[in-house]
Each structure stands twice: as C-alpha cells, then as structure tokens.
Amino acid sequence: MTEQPTDPAEIFDAQAALVPDRRVSFDFSARRDALLRLKQAIIAREGAIIEAIGADFGKHPVEVRLTEIVPIYQEIGDALRHLRRWMRPKRVMPGLTMFGTSGRIQPTPKGTSLIIAPWNFPFMLALGPLVSALAAGCSAVIKPSEMTPATSAVIADVIAEAFEPDLVAVVQGGPDVANALLEQPFDHIFFTGSPAVGKIVMAAAAKTLASVTLELGGKSPVVVGPEANVHKAAKWIAWGRFINAGQTCVAPDHVYVHESIHDALADALRARITKMYGTDPTQSPALAKIINPRHWARLTGLIADAEGKGATRAIGTSDEASRKISPTILLDTQPDMEISREEIFGPVLPLIKYSDLSDVIGQINDAPHPLALYVFGDAETADRVTNGTTSGSVGVNLTILPVIHPNLPFGGVGNSGMGAAHGKAGFDAFSHLRPVLQNRFIALPMIFPPYTSRVEKL
Numbered sequence: 001m002t003e004q005p006t007d008p009a010e011i012f013d014a015q016a017a018l019v020p021d022r023r024v025s026f027d028f029s030a031r032r033d034a035l036l037r038l039k040q041a042i043i044a045r046e047g048a049i050i051e052a053i054g055a056d057f058g059k060h061p062v063e064v065r066l067t068e069i070v071p072i073y074q075e076i077g078d079a080l081r082h083l084r085r086w087m088r089p090k091r092v093m094p095g096l097t098m099f100g101t102s103g104r105i106q107p108t109p110k111g112t113s114l115i116i117a118p119w120n121f122p123f124m125l126a127l128g129p130l131v132s133a134l135a136a137g138c139s140a141v142i143k144p145s146e147m148t149p150a151t152s153a154v155i156a157d158v159i160a161e162a163f164e165p166d167l168v169a170v171v172q173g174g175p176d177v178a179n180a181l182l183e184q185p186f187d188h189i190f191f192t193g194s195p196a197v198g199k200i201v202m203a204a205a206a207k208t209l210a211s212v213t214l215e216l217g218g219k220s221p222v223v224v225g226p227e228a229n230v231h232k233a234a235k236w237i238a239w240g241r242f243i244n245a246g247q248t249c250v251a252p253d254h255v256y257v258h259e260s261i262h263d264a265l266a267d268a269l270r271a272r273i274t275k276m277y278g279t280d281p282t283q284s285p286a287l288a289k290i291i292n293p294r295h296w297a298r299l300t301g302l303i304a305d306a307e308g309k310g311a312t313r314a315i316g317t318s319d320e321a322s323r324k325i326s327p328t329i330l331l332d333t334q335p336d337m338e339i340s341r342e343e344i345f346g347p348v349l350p351l352i353k354y355s356d357l358s359d360v361i362g363q364i365n366d367a368p369h370p371l372a373l374y375v376f377g378d379a380e381t382a383d384r385v386t387n388g389t390t391s392g393s394v395g396v397n398l399t400i401l402p403v404i405h406p407n408l409p410f411g412g413v414g415n416s417g418m419g420a421a422h423g424k425a426g427f428d429a430f431s432h433l434r435p436v437l438q439n440r441f442i443a444l445p446m447i448f449p450p451y452t453s454r455v456e457k458l
C-alpha cells in the first residue's frame with residue numbers, strides 16, 4: 001500500500017507532472033487496468049465498507065450494497081464495456097460548405113481533477129466520479145466528507161491499495177482542506193453537495209477558469225394526479241423518501257396530491273411505512289440514523305415549527321438517543337413554514353392538497369429548479385407537468401430510478417447543478433471534446449481578401 005501525502009500543493013504538483021505525457025501513456029489499456037484495480041480493491045474491502053457506513057450512520061448492510069457498492073460496480077462495468085467506443089474519435093460530416101475537409105471530435109483528458117464528495121452516500125459519491133475521471137484519462141484528488149470519518153478512512157485504504165498518489169490521492173478533512181485544494185489549479189472540479197457550497201466551489205474555479213460539474217440538491221417535488229394508482233404511488237414515494245432515512249439528494253421532498261385522493265394516499269403511505277419498517281420504525285435496522293445530532297435537531301425542529309403553525313402529523317416519532325426519526329408524514333403544511341422552504345433531507349414528508357394542476361405547476365416554477373421531479377398519474381398529467389416545468393430529471397410513476405439508470409445522464413439545472421454524471425455523460429464531463437479539422441482539398445477562395453462581389457451574394 002502506498003503512503004499517501006497530505007499536502008494539497010505537493011499532491012497537485014505530483015499529479016500535474018503526469019499531465020504532459022498522460023495523453024500518451026494513459027491509453028486504453030492503462031485506463032482499463034486502473035478501473036480493474038479499483039474494482040479489485042473494492043471487492044477486497046466490501047466488509048470494511050459495509051462496517052464503516054454502518055458505523056457512520058447505521059445504514060443496513062443490504063442498503064449499503066444496493067446504494068453504495070453495486071452502483072460503483074455497475075459504473076465500472078459500464079465504462080469497461082464502452083470505453084473503447086467512448087475514446088474513439090467521432091467523424092463528422094463536412095456538409096456542403098466544408099466539402100474537402102475531414103473532421104473529427106477527439107475526446108482528450110481534461111488533465112488533473114478534484115472530486116469533492118458529500119456525506120449522504122459517502123462511498124458512491126466519491127468513487128462514482130472517480131470511475132468517470134479514470135475512464136477519461138484524468139488524475140484525481142478525492143476529498144471525502146468529514147462527516148463520515150469511518151467511510152473516508154476506508155476510501156483512503158481502497159485508493160492507497162489501487163493507485164500511486166500521482167494518479168489518485170485522497171485528502172481527508174473539512175471545509176479548510178477543501179478550500180486549500182480549491183486553491184490548486186485543477187483542470188476540472190467535480191463537486192457534489194449543497195447549492196450554498198456549490199457557489200463557493202464555482203467562485204474558486206473562476207480564479208483559474210477550471211471547468212466544473214456541480215451536482216447539487218434542492219427540494220424535489222412529487223405530483224400525484226387524481227387518476228393515480230394510490231397504492232403504487234405510496235409504494236414508490238415511501239421507498240424514495242425513506243431509503244437512507246431521507247438523506248438522499250433525489251428523494252421526494254414534498255407531495256402535491258389531488259384533493260380527491262389526499263386521504264387515501266395518506267392512509268396508503270401509513271400502511272406502507274408499517275410494512276417496510278414495522279410498528280416502531282426507530283427500532284428497525286432497515287431505517288438509517290440521522291447523520292449527526294445537529295441534523296437530528298434540525299429535522300425535529302422543522303417538524304416542531306410546522307406543528308406549531310398548524311400542521312398535523314399523520315405518523316412519525318423520533319428518538320434522540322439512537323439518532324433516529326421514524327418516517328413522518330405531515331399534513332396541512334403551509335408555505336410560511338420552514339419545512340416548505342429548505343431542503344428537508346430527512347425522513348419527513350409533507351402532503352399538500354391541490355385542486356388545480358396549473359397552480360401546482362406555477363408553484364414548482366416559482367421555486368428554484370429541482371434536481372428531480374416525480375409525477376404519478378396518466379400520460380396527460382405526466383406530460384402537462386413535464387412540459388410545464390424544468391428540473392434535473394423527471395420520473396413518471398416511479399422515484400429514484402432515473403439516477404440509477406446506466407444510460408441516462410444525471411445532473412441538475414440552475415440551483416440544482418450543472419453538467420452531468422454517470423456513464424458516457426461522466427466520461428464527457430472529464431474530457432475535452434476536441435474538434436480536429438483537416439484540409440484535404442478545400443480551397444474556399446472567397447473567404448480570403450480581397451473580397452469580391454461574389455462574397456456579398458452569399
């Protein structure tokens with residue numbers, strides 16, 4: 001295992017030194033070997049990864065495999081399957097005006113990259129972008145979240161096992177370390193986290209004009225039309241909201257439900273919660289803990305604020321000692337409540353009654369663009385909501401799955417981010433798509449002065 005340096009400038013300089021010849025030496029087979037080494041190092045530590053994420057926030061081993069480890073294997077498998085094609089220059093047609101040239105788009109590695117990860121899927125969101133960086137031929141420095149120290153330590157072990165630090169390095173620490181890294185002139189910065197810190201990252205990137213991918217958060221709404229199948233909607237919404245104890249960037253944040261099925265949906269959600277987590281979910285090993293006491297207090301504070309202003313709790317309790325909040329459904333929330341303004345990021349779900357879909361579309365458009373948007377109902381409702389709004393992604397009659405699909409780009413828009421991750425989109429994020437145009441027999445005499453009257457007629 002290679003000893004990891006800790007000084008950001010030293011790490012950057014070592015990785016930057018690789019850049020001049022990386023385009024030659026980090027070829028297809030080197031990239032494939034790097035991806036395979038990463039996979040082997042993860043396989044060898046699966047038990048340690050499950051234990052670490054369990055220690056950091058009590059996530060069930062099956063959920064860790066499903067949401068943190070398997071997606072990385074899929075990302076690696078996808079990259080290995082398609083890498084040759086992704087790397088291959090794409091020929092472009094000349095059209096009439098460029099007849100006599102041959103043009104191609106040649107993906108080239110951006111160079112050095114910095115990956116800053118959040119705590120909520122601490123393994124997947126650190127290593128997923130790394131797969132894309134390696135596939136694209138970039139070096140990477142990973143700064144995992146300081147809020148999940150056990151997971152960050154395992155990530156450092158995986159990386160030290162698989163790579164020399166001049167190709168991939170891990171630097172652990174909080175905002176101060178992130179800011180020290182942001183002072184280095186990386187070629188690309190891939191940040192996953194809150195919109196507030198995304199702005200800091202983008203401002204730092206502006207100093208060196210590094211390109212950025214920003215995977216941010218926000219309040220992702222659900223719309224349930226009157227014709228929706230209430231039980232199926234409840235099943236998908238409850239799963240999407242309560243997996244990882246609601247600490248998921250694409251989780252349904254709040255539900256607009258047509259007044260004719262509001263009570264039926266509340267009943268179906270209650271039944272679904274009991275089916276998934278039992279009668280006392282705080283005792284269920286399937287329900288993750290809230291990441292830390294500060295967030296536990298923030299979430300219980302949001303519930304108290306809403307109840308103090310007239311909302312009612314259809315189901316839900318909390319337990320400070322175990323840092324758990326059981327799946328909570330809130331009814332009659334109002335726009336002036338804190339819970340209606342900030343990203344909830346916990347296992348609490350407000351149901352909001354509506355009678356006119358146009359009002360709901362208006363409310364979605366009055367808020368910052370969400371990362372995800374979900375619609376339950378028939379094609380007409382789905383089309384009206386999809387075509388009338390903007391969001392990072394849309395899920396119809398399901399939740400969460402767009403983020404897992406291997407052939408869909410994943411990313412936000414506006415306040416929820418810029419750029420995209422996963423598969424080919426991730427490869428492109430770390431690549432410069434470089435146009436190369438070669439003259440074979442084009443002459444185009446009219447473009448060179450002295451200009452003649454023939455040009456005026458063009």
Ligand code: NAD
Binds near residue numbers: 119174178196200215
């Ligand atoms: P965060 O923005 O607080 O932290 C993310 C990373 O930035 C961490 O590594 C942290 O150390 C660093 N950081 C924090 N403050 C900083 C500062 N002042 N300067 C420089 N770096 C700083 O986010 P979080 O609390 O870890 O994660 C939750 C947020 O992330 C939510 O908003 C969620 O929606 C979002 N998120 C988005 C995605 C996505 O893919 N779009 C995925 C997961 C989480």
